[in-house]
Amino acid sequence: MASLVHRHITAATAPDAVRISGLSRSFDGRRVIQNLDLSIGAGEFIVLLGASGCGKSTLLRILGNLDRDFQGEVEVPTRRAVAFQAPRLMPWKKVWRNVTLGLPNADRALAERALAEVGLSHRADVWPKVLSGGKAQRASLARALVRSPELLLLDEPFAALDALTRIKAQTLVAELWQRHGCAVLLVTHDVEEAALLADRVLVMKDGVIAHEHRIDLPRPRDVADPAIANLRGRFLDWLGVHH
Numbered sequence: 001m002a003s004l005v006h007r008h009i010t011a012a013t014a015p016d017a018v019r020i021s022g023l024s025r026s027f028d029g030r031r032v033i034q035n036l037d038l039s040i041g042a043g044e045f046i047v048l049l050g051a052s053g054c055g056k057s058t059l060l061r062i063l064g065n066l067d068r069d070f071q072g073e074v075e076v077p078t079r080r081a082v083a084f085q086a087p088r089l090m091p092w093k094k095v096w097r098n099v100t101l102g103l104p105n106a107d108r109a110l111a112e113r114a115l116a117e118v119g120l121s122h123r124a125d126v127w128p129k130v131l132s133g134g135k136a137q138r139a140s141l142a143r144a145l146v147r148s149p150e151l152l153l154l155d156e157p158f159a160a161l162d163a164l165t166r167i168k169a170q171t172l173v174a175e176l177w178q179r180h181g182c183a184v185l186l187v188t189h190d191v192e193e194a195a196l197l198a199d200r201v202l203v204m205k206d207g208v209i210a211h212e213h214r215i216d217l218p219r220p221r222d223v224a225d226p227a228i229a230n231l232r233g234r235f236l237d238w239l240g241v242h243h
């Protein structure tokens, strides 16, 4: 059957890392993303908030080229990487081989460099099952970094971690982002995480970006800063959460 879907995914051109115009995506006749426009600057850290089911993961999957069944124009860099809530490591491959999975050649030195960046140098030769949740997630980040992405897509990467491990992982992502200078799109439900990490916070609702806020606070940001508490409150309001 001929598809009537018009789709266009092309390599992005500077200065933006991502350009989306008129993006729509439907499932079973229901529009989940509605004529959405969005640009992400090179090196910009975007956090995407939104109620469950509002289409955040759908947008991320489209940007990761994991879903091509959309309408509209999407420009993304060819060098991009995705990390999910579950680390998705292959249990039959040692950690370093997981890091280079899918690359044309399994370059051990490359894997070791990426593992060193996430503090896992000493774990290159273990099987994924021996890693704690936090370490497995760091291995998954190393697998993303080894691709030198211009765009890093993170879908609730810290959601399954305990509170302390989560804070460490947030700090690590902030450091990696600053060192690599890649654009980041991070999907989360955590309004504090958004306030701590983002250059710009987007709140998605009914398939569009309903609210947007740029954060100019210096980094590293302090969770005890009253400005962070203010932002939390504002984001919760936008999400319709009473606090």
Ligand SMILES: Nc1ncnc2c1ncn2[C@@H]1O[C@H](COP(=O)(O)OP(=O)(O)OP(=O)(O)O)[C@@H](O)[C@H]1O
Pocket (backbone or CB within 6 Å): 027, 028, 032, 050, 051, 052, 053, 054, 055, 056, 057, 058, 059
């Ligand atoms: N492959 C699919 N087939 C049918 N419906 C889908 C599919 N993928 C997503 N949906 C629907 O699209 C809507 C948006 O899903 P999506 O996973 O993007 O939401 P989300 O904002 O990421 O939610 P959450 O915060 O719970 O992860 C939901 O109603 C979901 O059921």
